[in-house]
Amino acid sequence: MAQTGTLKPDEWELWQLWTHAYHLLVRELDRGLQRDCGISKAEFSVLMALSRAPGRELNVADLVAELDWEKSRVSHQLTRMENRGFVQRIQHGATGRRIRVGLTGTGQRTTQNAVRAHGANIRRCFFDSLTTEQAATLRAWSEQVVEGIEPRQ
Amino acid sequence: MAQTGTLKPDEWELWQLWTHAYHLLVRELDRGLQRDCGISKAEFSVLMALSRAPGRELNVADLVAELDWEKSRVSHQLTRMENRGFVQRIQHGATGRRIRVGLTGTGQRTTQNAVRAHGANIRRCFFDSLTTEQAATLRAWSEQVVEGIEPRQ
DNA sequence: ACCCTAGAGTTGACGTGTCAACTCTAGGGG
DNA sequence: CCCCTAGAGTTGACACGTCAACTCTAGGGT
Numbered sequence: 001m002a003q004t005g006t007l008k009p010d011e012w013e014l015w016q017l018w019t020h021a022y023h024l025l026v027r028e029l030d031r032g033l034q035r036d037c038g039i040s041k042a043e044f045s046v047l048m049a050l051s052r053a054p055g056r057e058l059n060v061a062d063l064v065a066e067l068d069w070e071k072s073r074v075s076h077q078l079t080r081m082e083n084r085g086f087v088q089r090i091q092h093g094a095t096g097r098r099i100r101v102g103l104t105g106t107g108q109r110t111t112q113n114a115v116r117a118h119g120a121n122i123r124r125c126f127f128d129s130l131t132t133e134q135a136a137t138l139r140a141w142s143e144q145v146v147e148g149i150e151p152r153q
Numbered sequence: 154m155a156q157t158g159t160l161k162p163d164e165w166e167l168w169q170l171w172t173h174a175y176h177l178l179v180r181e182l183d184r185g186l187q188r189d190c191g192i193s194k195a196e197f198s199v200l201m202a203l204s205r206a207p208g209r210e211l212n213v214a215d216l217v218a219e220l221d222w223e224k225s226r227v228s229h230q231l232t233r234m235e236n237r238g239f240v241q242r243i244q245h246g247a248t249g250r251r252i253r254v255g256l257t258g259t260g261q262r263t264t265q266n267a268v269r270a271h272g273a274n275i276r277r278c279f280f281d282s283l284t285t286e287q288a289a290t291l292r293a294w295s296e297q298v299v300e301g302i303e304p305r306q
Numbered sequence: 307a308c309c310c311t312a313g314a315g316t317t318g319a320c321g322t323g324t325c326a327a328c329t330c331t332a333g334g335g336g
Numbered sequence: 337c338c339c340c341t342a343g344a345g346t347t348g349a350c351a352c353g354t355c356a357a358c359t360c361t362a363g364g365g366t
Binding site for chain 1: 325331
């Protein structure tokens with residue numbers, strides 16, 4: 001129990017190395033998305049979620065569940081994307097309340113394009129340097145972590 | 154070449170699972186740091202870098218190199234931390250230009266505390282569910298990625 | 307001695323993410 | 337029928353991160 005709560009130097013080093021690698025990778029992919037498609041990773045996530053939805057339309061709560069984001073984050077993101085013309089909020093129901101969110105034409109075209117470009121970038125930066133065993137390890141580890149932190153499914 | 158640039162469904166899934174796991178983990182650690190020590194991960198990084206420095210003092214360029222952040226990010230972060238009383242900017246040299254950055258007393262005490270608390274949280278959320286083989290794989294993979302994106306050392 | 311350029315550091319604008327507080331409405335119990 | 341509460345969605349304030357543009361100064365070449 002002497003060492004409980006303390007990280008050994010090589011553990012610190014591994015932790016920093018790993019977070020640094022993740023950060024570099026994500027930043028590289030963000031830049032690629034920005035360069036190739038003019039959108040951010042956050043925008044990409046929303047576009048994907050909407051384009052996968054039946055009728056290309058969801059309400060905010062569905063988006064929250066689909067993305068596993070906080071609802072205020074979704075709301076802020078939708079506001080920015082509405083201003084950029086990628087999505088639209090649609091009044092819904094008899095009284096015209098309950099809001100649904102849909103893709104605009106621009107949003108749909110951008111999504112098509114981004115799936116290809118971003119997929120290619122992920123392949124180049126991530127999967128190309130990943131062996132089968134490493135992939136299996138990452139998958140197992142990710143499942144452990146998700147289960148450990150967010151035990152509900 | 155038919156599939157180049159396209160990600161197979163299970164690849165997409167792995168990618169999303171993995172980024173989701175990372176996000177949950179980091180958010181959990183951020184909350185722990187906030188709860189236990191009242192600081193953010195960014196603040197922790199700066200405090201660590203300064204407390205490791207000889208004389209507990211660095212200039213901005215050193216911090217940039219040490220943290221591998223963009224210099225404007227360092228500058229903004231220092232401004233926020235100076236306002237909170239963790240660090241101070243010190244005029245340096247005969248003409249009183251060239252700026253050095255040092256820890257305040259509060260900054261030093263906070264650092265001590267945070268190293269223990271944050272280390273414990275990292276152990277609990279990360280190392281406790283990590284086998285030796287997984288650690289080795291993560292290390293190897295991280296090195297690949299860093300080398301692939303930022304080939305300079 | 308003078309210019310003048312490279313690098314150190316800052317600033318402003320903006321997108322992203324979190325937290326807490328707020329509004330509105332639908333639907334249920336009296 | 338009316339209240340009233342739970343949940344959907346928004347808003348505001350703030351910290352973080354990036355990019356581009358700016359200031360200032362040290363030091364070198366002429």
